[in-house]
Amino acid sequence: MEELKLELKNKIIENLNLEDVSIDEIGDNDPLFGDGLGLDSIDALELIVMLDKDYGIKLLDPKEGKKIFESIEVMATYIAEHRK
Amino acid sequence: MDTQYYIKSYCKIKEAHVTFNNNIVFEDDAKDLKSFLKNIYKHLALKYAKFFKMDNLSKLAFLGAELLLQDDEKDTDRDIAIVLSNRASSLETDRKHQEAIQDKEKYYPSPAIFVYTLPNIAVGEISIRHQLKSENAFFVFDTFNAEFLCNYATVLLEKNKAESVLCGWVDVDGENYDGFMYLVSRKGKIKHTIKELTNLYQN
Numbered sequence: 254m255e256e257l258k259l260e261l262k263n264k265i266i267e268n269l270n271l272e273d274v275s276i277d278e279i280g281d282n283d284p285l286f287g288d289g290l291g292l293d294s295i296d297a298l299e300l301i302v303m304l305d306k307d308y309g310i311k312l313l314d315p316k317e318g319k320k321i322f323e324s325i326e327v328m329a330t331y332i333a334e335h336r337k
Numbered sequence: 338m339d340t341q342y343y344i345k346s347y348c349k350i351k352e353a354h355v356t357f358n359n360n361i362v363f364e365d366d367a368k369d370l371k372s373f374l375k376n377i378y379k380h381l382a383l384k385y386a387k388f389f390k391m392d393n394l395s396k397l398a399f400l401g402a403e404l405l406l407q408d409d410e411k412d413t414d415r416d417i418a419i420v421l422s423n424r425a426s427s428l429e430t431d432r433k434h435q436e437a438i439q440d441k442e443k444y445y446p447s448p449a450i451f452v453y454t455l456p457n458i459a460v461g462e463i464s465i466r467h468q469l470k471s472e473n474a475f476f477v478f479d480t481f482n483a484e485f486l487c488n489y490a491t492v493l494l495e496k497n498k499a500e501s502v503l504c505g506w507v508d509v510d511g512e513n514y515d516g517f518m519y520l521v522s523r524k525g526k527i528k529h530t531i532k533e534l535t536n537l538y539q540n
Contacts, residue, residue: 269449272375272389291386298448306445 309337343525350516398459401518418499
């Protein structure tokens with residue numbers, strides 16, 4: 254699980270072009286949206302594509318993302334349980 | 338159309354140099370355009386994380402606007418229209434989007450790329466950054482069209498659509514780029530004429 258969380262942090266920084274953010278600055282339980290990393294709605298769509306492309310998980314309802322993308326911890330748990 | 342308008346300030350981002358009112362403010366030997374634009378951002382000590390999410394066209398226009406509006410923000414009511422133009426439209430980002438959807442088996446269009454598949458998004462980025470809710474337009478020409486831009490900006494000012502107009506040419510096609518932006522206002526030293534614009538762009 255730790256490996257997956259590290260992988261997710263790297264992917265988020267790279268895919269979402271967070272050039273001013275380092276892996277150390279993303280806590281496992283930090284909120285990804287709002288006051289946390291400050292991601293926006295386009296980032297949310299990009300994360301949905303990433304789940305599909307890299308982990309074979311298709312979110313049919315974008316609203317599901319709100320809960321799944323709460324934090325790295327929640328995301329990693331969801332991926333571990335649903336990846337194909 | 339008797340009122341005289343002026344080019345209050347102008348900047349160029351071209352051939353690895355950044356100039357403001359004909360003074361070099363930055364030069365660089367970056368290996369590619371993305372790095373060059375990032376280095377300008379750092380040189381200007383900007384703090385705007387969204388910059389890194391933009392495509393190169395928006396970055397080029399954004400940086401030009403930063404140079405022109407950095408002092409202007411303090412003393413105007415921010416009624417600034419934006420009129421930009423280029424040759425390649427958003428072609429560079431269009432190509433990236435095309436690549437992302439090329440493979441019918443692995444079809445993963447990127448939302449972050451797709452949102453930049455229009456050139457006027459660059460205008461939107463400047464408007465968001467500077468809180469402008471003004472007239473704006475983006476035109477595509479074969480080459481820098483001083484006559485059209487001069488007339489368009491003059492009409493906006495004559496009709497009181499804005500207090501000043503941020504105009505320019507921002508073109509990106511692969512690693513080729515050409516940025517020339519200027520602010521037209523009622524104050525300034527350089528007359529806002531087709532001849533002056535052509536001269537500033539070419540020299």
